Amino acid sequence: MNLEKLRQIALQDCQLSPALPVLVGVSGGPDSLCLLDSLVRLDFKVVAAHFDHQLRETSAQDAHSVQVFASSLGIPFVAASGDVAGTARAARLSIETAARQLRYRFLFAQAYQHGAQAVAVGHNADDQVETVLMHLLRGAGLAGLSGMPYRAHLPIWSQTIPLVRPLLHIWREEILDYCQERGLRPVMDASNQDLAFSRNRLRHELIPFLETYNPRVRTALWRMSQSLAGDETVVQQAVQTAWEACQPEVQNSTVQLRLAAFRTMPAGLQRGVLRRAVEVLQSTPLDLDYAAVQRGLEFLQSPTQTARLIW
Amino acid sequence: MNLEKLRQIALQDCQLSPALPVLVGVSGGPDSLCLLDSLVRLDFKVVAAHFDHQLRETSAQDAHSVQVFASSLGIPFVAASGDVAGTARAARLSIETAARQLRYRFLFAQAYQHGAQAVAVGHNADDQVETVLMHLLRGAGLAGLSGMPYRAHLPIWSQTIPLVRPLLHIWREEILDYCQERGLRPVMDASNQDLAFSRNRLRHELIPFLETYNPRVRTALWRMSQSLAGDETVVQQAVQTAWEACQPEVQNSTVQLRLAAFRTMPAGLQRGVLRRAVEVLQSTPLDLDYAAVQRGLEFLQSPTQTARLIW
Numbered sequence: 001m002n003l004e005k006l007r008q009i010a011l012q013d014c015q016l017s018p019a020l021p022v023l024v025g026v027s028g029g030p031d032s033l034c035l036l037d038s039l040v041r042l043d044f045k046v047v048a049a050h051f052d053h054q055l056r057e058t059s060a061q062d063a064h065s066v067q068v069f070a071s072s073l074g075i076p077f078v079a080a081s082g083d084v085a086g087t088a089r090a091a092r093l094s095i096e097t098a099a100r101q102l103r104y105r106f107l108f109a110q111a112y113q114h115g116a117q118a119v120a121v122g123h124n125a126d127d128q129v130e131t132v133l134m135h136l137l138r139g140a141g142l143a144g145l146s147g148m149p150y151r152a153h154l155p156i157w158s159q160t161i162p163l164v165r166p167l168l169h170i171w172r173e174e175i176l177d178y179c180q181e182r183g184l185r186p187v188m189d190a191s192n193q194d195l196a197f198s199r200n201r202l203r204h205e206l207i208p209f210l211e212t213y214n215p216r217v218r219t220a221l222w223r224m225s226q227s228l229a230g231d232e233t234v235v236q237q238a239v240q241t242a243w244e245a246c247q248p249e250v251q252n253s254t255v256q257l258r259l260a261a262f263r264t265m266p267a268g269l270q271r272g273v274l275r276r277a278v279e280v281l282q283s284t285p286l287d288l289d290y291a292a293v294q295r296g297l298e299f300l301q302s303p304t305q306t307a308r309l310i311w
Numbered sequence: 312m313n314l315e316k317l318r319q320i321a322l323q324d325c326q327l328s329p330a331l332p333v334l335v336g337v338s339g340g341p342d343s344l345c346l347l348d349s350l351v352r353l354d355f356k357v358v359a360a361h362f363d364h365q366l367r368e369t370s371a372q373d374a375h376s377v378q379v380f381a382s383s384l385g386i387p388f389v390a391a392s393g394d395v396a397g398t399a400r401a402a403r404l405s406i407e408t409a410a411r412q413l414r415y416r417f418l419f420a421q422a423y424q425h426g427a428q429a430v431a432v433g434h435n436a437d438d439q440v441e442t443v444l445m446h447l448l449r450g451a452g453l454a455g456l457s458g459m460p461y462r463a464h465l466p467i468w469s470q471t472i473p474l475v476r477p478l479l480h481i482w483r484e485e486i487l488d489y490c491q492e493r494g495l496r497p498v499m500d501a502s503n504q505d506l507a508f509s510r511n512r513l514r515h516e517l518i519p520f521l522e523t524y525n526p527r528v529r530t531a532l533w534r535m536s537q538s539l540a541g542d543e544t545v546v547q548q549a550v551q552t553a554w555e556a557c558q559p560e561v562q563n564s565t566v567q568l569r570l571a572a573f574r575t576m577p578a579g580l581q582r583g584v585l586r587r588a589v590e591v592l593q594s595t596p597l598d599l600d601y602a603a604v605q606r607g608l609e610f611l612q613s614p615t616q617t618a619r620l621i622w
Contacts (some may be wrong), residue, residue, distance in 0.1 A: 040341075063517075110538075136447075136531075136535070137531065137532025138531060139525075139532070140535065141538045142453075142539060145456075187376055198524070202524075206520070206521075213512075214448045214449060215449045217448055217450075220447075220448065220449060221447075223601040223602075224447070224449055224450055224451065224452065224456075226601075227582065228452070230578040230580075230582055231452075231579045232542075232579070233577045233578070234546050234549050234577060234583075235542050235545050235546060235549075237549070266541065266548070267541040268541030268544050269541075269545055271538065272545075290534040290538060291534075
């Protein structure tokens with residue numbers, strides 16, 4: 001693992017400042033130990049935070065071992081635990097979703113209390129490839145195929161504190177090598193336990209199968225996501241301009257758009273404007289499917305003088 | 312197969328006029344027989360054109376059966392043959408590439424002679440999905456993932472006559488059903504014979520495997536390509552604007568760009584402008600890889616007052 005390259009990514013892509021604290025989510029698995037250890041070596045001010053999901057018998061031991069490790073690095077450590085299984089039952093969520101909700105709520109609350117500039121998590125390059133493939137199999141658009149960003153604002157967790165992923169360019173194998181070289185002792189398979197069945201199948205069956213077509217397919221997919229993320233930014237800027245050109249008027253549960261402007265736009269912008277209109281009407285983010293957008297476009301091609309979109 | 316939907320696609324997406332002839336490439340396989348038959352039923356003016364690749368012992372019979380079919384429809388028929396195997400050896404091309412080159416040269420020459428508005432070929436929705444997956448496995452960007460367009464200008468074949476693919480939204484199975492209903496008798500496996508080994512593996516192994524993850528994965532991938540094609544148009548427009556903002560000066564084998572303008576652009580546009588610069592310098596289209604573009608971007612981040620890109 002190239003530490004200098006990681007510094008660059010942390011400073012430029014994640015936009016971390018060495019002067020302000022960053023809160024690192026540490027499960028105790030290889031990714032998060034590597035992240036914590038390397039950020040400390042790069043002189044970032046870190047706070048280690050562990051959330052005990054109480055899903056495994058050894059979970060209290062895991063929490064303890066993370067605490068010992070943080071203390072050996074001489075950095076602040078915070079921990080909490082939550083009843084994931086109970087929350088999942090009560091809120092009718094999958095275990096994976098409930099675990100993520102409780103964990104992120106804790107991490108962002110702690111980040112706020114510690115005046116942290118960001119929450120950092122240990123997603124790696126393999127996680128990115130798996131995420132992109134999951135989106136692909138479900139039928140994603142540009143945003144889904146762009147995968148996870150180095151730095152993201154997730155309004156559900158915090159209006160101000162971003163989530164950063166400094167290890168997104170580093171492969172799982174490099175991380176395991178790093179842990180070995182540095183004598184770090186990850187708790188076993190902590191991240192694997194969290195994995196949904198479909199993602200595990202993808203990791204252990206689909207990706208090896210794809211590698212029989214192209215041995216470097218993981219690199220190919222990683223670069224694809226990176227390149228598409230750049231395109232996504234360009235498209236979003238263009239959609240913003242197009243949206244304004246349609247002079248949208250929002251009232252109660254309707255959006256009115258100037259058809260004359262809308263009709264002259266290429267289909268890609270029309271799709272973007274329609275999605276934006278639906279987002280404006282919805283309080284929660286909505287993953288509008290292709291067919292719905294297509295119906296909207298076809299409706300707007302019918303030759304009426306005014307048109308109103310209702311979903 | 313919905314004939315009215317096909318009419319719409321032919322008129323709108325392929326931009327075919329019912330008043331002008333369209334030259335249809337007919338191998339004799341199910342796709343091209345279906346295309347020829349349905350365009351005739353929709354009252355388009357068609358000319359059938361068959362190219363004999365002389366790769367199979369029965370190829371002269373295939374040519375004859377296409378001629379008989381065209382004559383039964385009462386439409387003009389043209390044919391030619393070429394020594395694909397010999398051309399491949401002489402020009403050091405794969406059989407598949409040599410076959411495509413000779414065939415398209417013939418089709419566009421005939422289209423020109425017949426005053427045709429377009430050359431139409433029988434690529435179907437499964438071909439589209441396979442094309443997108445091939446690009447994906449190799450590591451494509453937005454353009455590759457957008458797949459084949461309904462209408463394309465391919466300057467290597469003709470400056471003025473486009474290639475159209477009216478069946479791009481129709482699945483192979485629907486085409487086979489159509490052939491059966493209409494009593495059409497395709498020559499056996501003509502298109503399959505042309506397929507490279509890798510595409511055949513993809514069709515018979517990878518896609519069925521992906522369907523175990525999502526039974527509707529082919530539809531998902533088809534819609535993805537369609538949606539990304541719209542995004543690609545938006546990005547290309549933005550790149551054109553960005554390119555002009557850099558006030559490019561092209562001299563001999565160099566392109567000079569205004570760094571001040573370039574540096575303020577998001578990475579997606581910078582990549583696009585770099586690609587454009589390389590295209591301007593190359594006489595043939597070049598599939599610039601991700602790493603090369605990345606090197607270019609990193610070079611331009613070095614703090615010099617002027618920069619010159621040389622590949």
